[in-house]
Amino acid sequence: MVIEKKTTMQLVCFSHLAWKFVYQRPQHLLSRFTKKYDVYYIEEFIYSTEEDGYSINITNENVTVIVPHLCNSIQEVRNETKRKEIILKNLFKEHSIQSYIFWYYTPMALAYTVNFNPLATVYDCMDELSAFKFAPPELKKYEQELFKKANVVFTGGNNLYKAKKAQHHNIHSFPSSIDKAHFKAARDNKKEVADQSAIPHPRLGFYGVIDERFDIDLIKQAADAKPEWHFVLVGPVIKIDAATLPQNKNIHYLGAKTYEELPSYLSGWDIAMIPFAINESTRYISPTKTPEYLAGGKPVISTAITDVINPYHELGLVHIVQNAEDLLQMATSELSITDKSEWLCKVDEYLSTISWDATWGRMDELMQNEIEANPNLLTDKINQYV
Structure with missing residues (x-):
């Protein structure tokens, strides 16, 4: 697909994730959208001692990240939804955001954006957020409202698409994709990162968020059974008590790393785990x-x-296990294989069919189709703030 030159439109994203937290789907997609749009990434509101307002940071990818804040003084605790709307209106006015598309990761943002008039509304439903720990009880209600307002809906995977497809007439599955060049560098990297270099082999590694989704018992049982193996866990611990994590000598918690650092850690593992x-x-x-x-x-x-x-x-690229015993058996088998060339050919053949560039290009095409199919959107909504 040929990408058009940059438009005069703005893409305004509302997300439950901080831009600097973990580099994942929102960052991959929105950094690419800067090729065509002025992109604003609005994080969840925080409380502050300062007056109602927002701070701004422009990333290396040219995404304008907005961190809005509400004053937490007793005198100012009133009608938070209206105050959030006012802060957003001020942002739009000060930055001349006049011809804009709304892109939602969190349906909760509907509460203070309902009175705006975007050219189009996109819901990128990357997860079933209502199933996550500490999810707001009203999230499902707002998601139903968002399905009604959205011109197009994307899902973060095929299983999620199956669960949501009956709720919208224009819904499309876009599973996780890949920046191949970034991670393929791990194949040739010979330099060990400092905090991993002293860990003996074999190493079984994981990077990502360690939260309620992580199978702590699986890792504990595997580490207990194989004290000579080493389990390397890279990533922040959130929403669970770090004290509940197993403290075996062969389990190594290396903390959060940047997106740029991940291939260097990956290169030092013998097996990667999910x-x-x-x-x-x-x-x-x-x-x-x-x-x-x-x-x-x-x-x-x-x-x-x-x-x-x-x-x-199903393509023979990944092993699936049910428990720690399966994990140990599969890892033992995998560690004995010295020639992985045939498997790598299959891997590369599949990965050649996916990329974040292709994903965002197709998403943009679907989004633009909605705008072009509704010319009144441009004439009725352009230059309107509310």
Whole structure:
């Protein structure tokens, strides 16, 4: 697909995730949208001692990140929804945001954006957020409203698409994709990162958020059974008590790393893991790390996540296990294989069919189709703030 030159439109995204938290789907897509649009990424409101307002940071990808804040003084605790709307209106006025598309990751933002008039509304439903720990009880209600308002809906995986497809007439599945060049660098990297260099082999590694979706018991049981193996866990611990994590000498918690650092850690592993618990919070996930691990040339062992089974396991690219015993057996078998060339050819053949560039290009095409199919959107809504 040929991408048109940059438009005069703005793409305004509302997200439940901080831009600097973990580099994942929103960052991959929105950084690419800057090729055509002025992109504003609005994080969730925080409380501050300052007057109602917002701070701004422009990323290296040229995304304007907005962190809006509400004054938490007693005198100012009133009608928060209206105050959020006023802050947003001020932002639009000060930055001349007049011809804009709304892109939602969090349906909760509908509460303070209902009076705006975007050229089009997009819902990129990347996860079943209502199943996550500490999800707001009203999230499902706002999602139903968002389905009614959205011109087009995207889902973060095929299983999630199946669950949502009856709720919208224009819904499309866009599973996790890959920046192949970034992670393929792990295949040739010979330099060890400092905090991983002293860890003996074999190493079984994971990077990502360690939260309620992570199967702590699986790792504990595997580490207990194989004290000579080493389990390397890279990523922040959130929404769970870090004190509940197993403290075996062969389990290594290396903390959060940047997106740029991940291939260097991946290159030092013998096997990459996707050790998610099988529960409601993981029922619809499509782990971005699956194609990333594969691009890095590492054998992948995963628990039975639906969007990993199909397509990755069915294509013979990823091993699926049910428990710690399966994990140890599969890892033992994989560690004995010295020639992975045939498997790598299959990996590269599949990865050649997907990319974040192709994903965002197709998303933009679907979005533009909606605007062009409704010319009144341009004439009735352009230059309107409310």
